[in-house]
Amino acid sequence: MAETVMRRRAVLRAIAGTGLGAVSVSASHPARAHTPGQMATRELSVPGSEYTLEVMTTEARTSGLTALVVGGVHGDEIAGYQAAESFVNWTPEAGKLVLLPRANPGAIADDSRSTDTGDLNRKFVPDDTPTTPLARTIWNFVQRIDPDALVSLHESRGIYGGEPSGVGQTVFCSPRKEGYDAARMAVRRANRLVSQPKLAFKSGTIGPPDDEPIGLLTEKATYDANIPSFIVETYWNNPLEKRIDWHQATVRGVLDYFDLID
Numbered sequence: 001m002a003e004t005v006m007r008r009r010a011v012l013r014a015i016a017g018t019g020l021g022a023v024s025v026s027a028s029h030p031a032r033a034h035t036p037g038q039m040a041t042r043e044l045s046v047p048g049s050e051y052t053l054e055v056m057t058t059e060a061r062t063s064g065l066t067a068l069v070v071g072g073v074h075g076d077e078i079a080g081y082q083a084a085e086s087f088v089n090w091t092p093e094a095g096k097l098v099l100l101p102r103a104n105p106g107a108i109a110d111d112s113r114s115t116d117t118g119d120l121n122r123k124f125v126p127d128d129t130p131t132t133p134l135a136r137t138i139w140n141f142v143q144r145i146d147p148d149a150l151v152s153l154h155e156s157r158g159i160y161g162g163e164p165s166g167v168g169q170t171v172f173c174s175p176r177k178e179g180y181d182a183a184r185m186a187v188r189r190a191n192r193l194v195s196q197p198k199l200a201f202k203s204g205t206i207g208p209p210d211d212e213p214i215g216l217l218t219e220k221a222t223y224d225a226n227i228p229s230f231i232v233e234t235y236w237n238n239p240l241e242k243r244i245d246w247h248q249a250t251v252r253g254v255l256d257y258f259d260l261i262d
């Protein structure tokens, strides 16, 4: 495990020892008190929006790292948000799992990539304030929980390095050791479920902040907040069940690396 992760964990253990470890996300609505292993749900309100964001947190009895899984940044990438939601009834063996399964509820309601404010995954401008109320709400939330890993689940119309061309069947990671190592575990887990060689998962790197496309959530998390981040992309032209299984497997790989599961 990379030194930075170890350092973050040492700090976290020290905090847990003071009794402050149980303090969880402060949101616009206070969290329901919960005991370890039970899920707490809360809602984040988005200024000017009819939609709220639902956040679920499950904490293990054993202290550890915090992972945030985000789905539905693009509203027509169904397997991503359904996979994120599928972790709702799941308790990590250590640490804390935080889910934001439907990050863009308006786009999901329309089953479209974007809303009339544009593509949410272009609003997280590096070194600046996110450019829409929804993006600002999500970014404030990310900063508050300060996860040790962030995974954003997406789908693509093509295959990375394959035909048709796209970014599917790939786990993109922050360019640092724990990013590469965790992505490798995620790819390995997913590939246990892949039978066709052309659909084998690969890993890729989240580009520098000044490379197009600009304004990705995972890019801002990587470069502005130093959070090891991952984009999982499945190729949409496969049965939904399979795509969900692949997403779950990649998330489990990342959680395994960060010791939320064995």
Ligand SMILES: [Zn+2]
Binding pocket: 073, 074, 077, 153, 154, 155
């Ligand atoms: Zn997407």
